[in-house]
Amino acid sequence: MNNINILVVDDEIEICNLIKNALKKQGYAVTIRNNAIDISKEELNKFDLILLDVMMPTVDGFTLCRDIRDEVDCPIIFITAKTMEEDILEGFSIGADDYIKKPFSILELRARVEAHLRREHREKQQVLLTNELKFNLKSKEIYFNDEKILLTKGEYKICEYLARHKGQVFTLEQIFIEVYGFDKDSDSSCIREHIKNIRAKLTKYIESPITTVWGIGYKWI
Incomplete structure (x- = not known):
């Protein structure tokens, strides 16, 4: 798990800190952003997985995912309270790899993150x-x-x-x-x-x- 970098994007600081603490205990390096507009496209390539909230002010998670999907090769997992089928399907259609529904358990979070990192064989767009x-x-x-x-x-x-x-x-x-x-x-x-x-x-x-x-x-x- 060494040298695995994970980006967490969520406007709720408490959730970000919860995720960061949980994943750091697993040996991951975690970067937090509380606003999508604070993310530089140049830094995106250093991440091995992105955890992305859907409902954020200014730029929502769906918009950010559309914007970056062609430029990043890593898994993108949505963390969201939006559980309607059409919302889930939209997320998958724009390039999301998975959903974690709020509220979630730390065990589920770790398991999904580890599973995606293990099976990540996406052809790199380089x-x-x-x-x-x-x-x-x-x-x-x-x-x-x-x-x-x-x-x-x-x-x-x-x-x-x-x-x-x-x-x-x-x-x-x-x-x-x-x-x-x-x-x-x-x-x-x-x-x-x-x-x-x-x-x-x-x-x-x-x-x-x-x-x-x-x-x-x-x-x-």
């Missing part, structure tokens, strides 16, 4: 979200607001490598080896030109996240 950019790690494409950014194969590899290691500085040689391997008939100086081109393409959408660390190399900020 999405990386960072700096307002969406990386599709399968198709090797980058999007800004669903608009594809046109990059060469080498440019994409540089972006993915740096973005996966956000904040870490890499030399030209390290980036070159990652992108081209050891046998490429060229030298690492070509990386400078690639990064120049990447910056020009990205700045049409956002401020380029690739920064120069003088005397060392580059990093994704």
Whole structure:
């Protein structure tokens, strides 16, 4: 159970604390959010399971689930007092994996969470979200607001490598080896030109996240 991260989203602080204490005793790391608007899409990929209340102010659980389902691969379990059949069916139709009805027992909560984590074999969609950019790690494409950014194969590899290691500085040689391997008939100086081109393409959408660390190399900020 080590290194399992669970997100709990519920506007009732008492319920959040109850869930957190119950799951922490099982060895899980638990993050609480009392409002859906406080959740950053960039942080969603770190969670292995999401427990989501349906009836919340501002943004309800159904809306949040619709918004994030295509971008997260983990199980989503609704915790709700809404037990009408049409509500349950709606939840499943938008991507929920299960329901826990309020009031619930700690034993039921733990059992359902453990069951979903054990049988979680969903094919990963492999999405990386960072700096307002969406990386599709399968198709090797980058999007800004669903608009594809046109990059060469080498440019994409540089972006993915740096973005996966956000904040870490890499030399030209390290980036070159990652992108081209050891046998490429060229030298690492070509990386400078690639990064120049990447910056020009990205700045049409956002401020380029690739920064120069003088005397060392580059990093994704």
